[in-house]
Amino acid sequence: MDTIFSSFSATIFFFFYALLLIPSSSGRIFNEFIFPNFTATNLLFVDNSGAFLxxxxxxxxxxxxxxxxQSNFYLCVIHSKSNTIIWSANRDSxxxxxxxxxxxxxxxxITRSNGSLAWSTPxxxxPVSALxxxxxxxxxxxxxxxxxxxxxxxxxxDTVVMGQPIYVGRMLRSPVSDSDLSTGDYRFYVTSEDAVLQWxxxxxxxxxxxxxxxxxxxxxISFMEMNRSGLYLFNGNGSVVVWQMIFSSSSSDFGFAKLDDxxxxxxxxxxxxxxxSEFTAPAVDCGLPNTCGKMGSVQRWAGLHLSKRFPGFHHRSWRLRSDSNSSSYSYMELADGTQYFANKFSNPTISRSDLNTCRDLCSENCSCFGFFYASSSASCYLLRNQLGSVFTSSSNSDKDEKGYVKTVVNGSPTEATNSANLEQNSGGSLPIWALILIPCAVVFFLVILSSAAFLWWRRRQMHEQGKYLELxxxxLEGRVASEQVEKLVRIALCCxxxxxxxxxxxATVVAMLEGGLPLGEPRVESLNFLRFYGRRFTEPAMGEGGGENGFLYRVGTTSLTSSSSGTHAAWSYLSSQVVSGPR
Structure with a gap:
């Protein structure tokens, strides 16, 4: 009888002991520390909305x-009073x-139920002793x-809190939305000169x-940090303030800055x-890149549809022949006073240019969607990769700039008669010192290029054949993966x-290296000049599609003044300027 009673008592004891253990694994929030061999899921801590520490x-x-x-879950650090997520581990997974x-x-x-890895610390x-x-x-x-x-x-x-330094080269990345923490399109950078927003x-x-x-x-600037009194950009270890923005109140208990979607x-x-809310930048919606949403590819826009969508647009029938296809480019002229969101924060693509040169730069660049030209400063701003917010400004100074958006017009290339009205006299000649210095610079660059181009040509060959590990x-004895070498080669060839x-x-190179942007695809037709050096001029470079004789590089020159023929084709060897680029 005593044996039965003892067994019953032991069973009751272990039953209640097990009940005591259940709240510790499913309901208890640990304070400040947790230790190895700890596991958490949202279901285990569902009573605390997933909070475990x-x-x-x-x-x-x-x-x-x-x-x-929603259905996506993340490992997060949350500010309790505002219920704001200040950090997330697996935002893209x-x-x-x-x-x-x-x-x-x-x-x-962080692992999924099928055993696959979603995220981990380096x-x-x-050995880790505590979190x-x-x-x-x-x-x-x-x-x-x-x-x-x-x-x-x-x-x-996407968030920085008081006391958290953001060092030069680091950035905040916006989320896609309040419910989707995946990396969005906006960046907050700290540079050696400033703190900037980019899209x-x-x-x-x-x-x-x-x-x-x-x-x-x-x-x-070395880093940015925020405290109760303001936001500061520091030099060195923080002993010298380079830039500061003082808050309106210094009595706050806590604060954070967030880059929203x-x-x-x-x-x-x-x-x-x-x-x-102490501060918001940009202060007005017109300063945001996508106030009206993404506009998409300009190539889709026919002139009539563009004019209906944007009443301030007027058709400007400039045309520029393209040797690679049968399309020509037409431009839509924006109304007076129209501004682009990024122009006042950007340096001109080129200075001391005329309107024809600015137009032709855009026409020859497939990534250019349009341009702005400031006549008083002779400055040209190209709109590349994506087209953001366009707005109307009442400022007289802004009316000096004219904007144009590129469209594609199919059919035989022609040069519109009114393009002759855009002709400007650039005039002048180079000073004597330039005539001496420029050839010397050309020789110097050619010597450097001739010694390095073989390596670039070799990289291009291996890129075309997919043999990245041979580079x-x-x-390294196999300690590098083919994908890692491929990333470096593709970025190098794009450069x-x-x-x-x-x-x-x-900025794009850094983003591609860090994985923030997809890798660019090198354009083979823009790397043909490497053949001259890599093969020591033994094999002629061929443009895309080749030529009639198949042994010289085709150079196309565009006439800006002729109304009868937009392009004159000439056969020539590469000039030093084509090889080394503008100086």
Whole structure:
């Protein structure tokens, strides 16, 4: 009887002990620390909306969250009072509510139910002892000496909080929407000179142009940081302020800046339970790239449809023949006072040009959708890659610029008679010093190019054949993947396109290297000049489609003044200017 009673007592004890364990795994929010061999899913912590870890005073929580209660789940750090997500781990690789986040001695991993990896922290130099959430919102992996081995502050997403530095070269990336945290189209960069907003490589705001911003030093910027008093751009270790923007109130308890899905950079301050919007850039909707939504490809727009959609557009029948196809380009002239959102933040594509030159630059560039020309400064601004917001300005200074949007017109190429009205006399001649210096510069560049072009030609050959690993240094001994070499080769070939306007900007190169933008595809027809150096002139370069004799490079020159023939074809060897680009 005693044996039966003892067995019954033991069963009851273990039953209640198991009940005590269940809340600890499904309902308890840990404070400040969790330790390896910990697993969390949204379902396990559903009673706390997925939250499993809080900062010491519960200002922030770490959670498996789903914004706007949709089906995508992310590992997030959330500001409790405002319910704002300030950081997300797997923003471009969402999971389901049953997929898990696991902390081990190797770090954090997020895996799906089928075993596939969604996200992980980089390999740790030593075993992980704890995951810690600080009171400032920083999520950290600690070693056994409580030293940080990884922290979320080093990998910002779309938000920066007080006390979080954003170093030069780092950026904020906008989300697609409030419910979709995937990387959107807008970027907030900190550069060595300023803090800027960009869309498709086009700047549309700078901190230095704000009336509230003040410059204190000419030193280079090292990082940006926000505190209770304002937003600052620092040099070095933070001892010197380069730019500052003081907040209207310095009594806030907490604040953060967020790049939203529309491209706005918003600063919010908290004092007690109240939340205030301290600053928004751009201040007006007309300064945003996509106020009216994306316009899409200009090639789709026939002149009539464009005029109906935008009453301020007028047809301007300029035509420029293209040797590669039977299309010609026509332009739509924007009404007086029309402005483009990025022009006042951008340097001209070329200066000291005339309207014909600006037009022809756009016509010869397939990525150009249109251009603006400022007659008083003789400046040309090309609109490339994407066409953003166009708006009407009442400022007299803005009426000096005229805008034109390119369309494609099918049929035989002709030169419209009114293009002759655009002819301008550029006149003048080069000074003596230029006549001496320019040939010397040409020789210098040719010497450099001749020694390096063989390597570029070799890379192009391997790119065409897909043999990327043959370009890798043998000393790497198989430690590099073909995809990694392919990325570098494709970016490198895009950077040596014969036409300078086709080469990507440094911002685009960095974005492609970091994975923020898809890789560009090198245009083989723009790399033919490498054959001359790579094969030491033993094989003639062939343009796309070849030529009648098949041994010389075809150079097309466009007449800007003739109304009878738009293009004269000539056969010639490559000139030094074509090889090295403009100087």
């Amino acid at each position: 809080s900062s010491p005073n519960a200002t922030f929580t770490a959670s498996i969250c789903n914004p706007s209660s 969402p999971i389901s509510n049953s997929d898990s986040m696991t902390l081990t001695q190797n770090g954090i991993t 390999p740790s130099p030593s 810690r959430l600080l009171e400032n919102g920083n999520l950290m992996l600690l070693d056994r000496y409580n030293a940080s081995m990884w922290q979320s502050f080093d990998y910002p997403t 498709e490589g086009q700047e549309y705001w700078k901190l230095s142009m704000e009336k509230r911003a003040f410059k204190d030093s000419n030193l280079e 529309k491209g706005r950079f918003n600063v919010f301050l908290f004092s007690g339970a109240s939340q205030n 890798a240094d043998p000393r 040596v396109h014969e036409e300078p306007m086709l080469r990507p900007s440094m």
